[in-house]
Amino acid sequence: MLTDLHKQLLNDFQRDFPLVERPYLEIANRLGVSEDEVLSALAELRDNRLISRVGPVIPPNQIGASMLVAMAVPEPELQRIADIVSRFPEVNHNYEREHRFNLWFVAVASTTDHLARVLDSIERETGYLTQRLPLVNDFFIDLGFRLDLSHA
Amino acid sequence: MLDTRDFELLAAIQLGLPISPRPYHDIGLALGMAETEVIARLTVLKRIGLIKRLGVIVKHRQLGYRANAMIVWNIPDAFVKEIGSRISQASFVTLCYQRPRTPEWPYNLYCMIHGKNRDTVLKQLEQLGTDCNLDRFDRQILFSRRCFKQRGAVYRTPEPAAPAELAHG
Structure with a gap:
């Protein structure tokens, strides 16, 4: 069960994390609890994998190159092909989606050349073509995500 | 302008800030950077948009x-x-x-x-x-149906090969 403190931390501190010497103390003061309580609650959220981290969101293509890639793979082959793709350290998100193009992943590398070589290798090793869909424009202003935690 | 120290700093915090009383101090120790410098650089990185937001990253x-x-x-x-x-x-x-x-x-x-x-x-x-x-x-x-793999992108900064983590492609 989530406490009120957990819920406040989940919803109200997705952005503007304090850039001061004692940021958790500042959050504690705002919420009227102790610094220790904030530190423990955040550690609990992290250990229970409800948050991935307290940290930055960095827009794609600011450091190095990233690419969204789609592949159309026959269903019986999908797990095997997905495993090959996942083995590449440059691949992070790798998802099945409901479509003829059913395998979607994001690959990142320090240079566009390296990225292209990785995708060429993936095509060679899997025998399927990749649709390479680099970012052209990012319209999204990321203010965090409003969670409905009323039943959590 | 940005320098390699900024990229080292980004690399160091991408897996998350320490959940400890003085996280910027702890990050600075690992990089040989003063706490005030860590805070000043992060403030700039946020202002210029290289950090889109800084805070709790939830797992939907x-x-x-x-x-x-x-x-x-x-x-x-x-x-x-x-x-x-x-x-x-x-x-x-x-x-x-x-x-x-x-x-x-x-x-x-x-x-x-x-x-x-x-x-x-x-x-x-x-x-x-x-x-x-x-x-x-x-x-x-x-x-989406099955998730085969999900983790922050492991980035290698152009020069020093320090692993870091990035958001979405």
């Missing part, structure tokens, strides 16, 4: 948001910026990107909606269609 799926749809449209290039900006303002949209079309994939605008279930997401999408006048454009809805 674990918090009950199990339906995730990627919706793609084919929008005439002349309108794509205006429409993309409007879509990105909907509270339930969690990403909105323009990407190039390919011969096999003739869509150029992508958005992501995270919802508690499929019905909610479809209703939100219907509302988005009305609000942004999208129903005239060819579109595909791709709900």
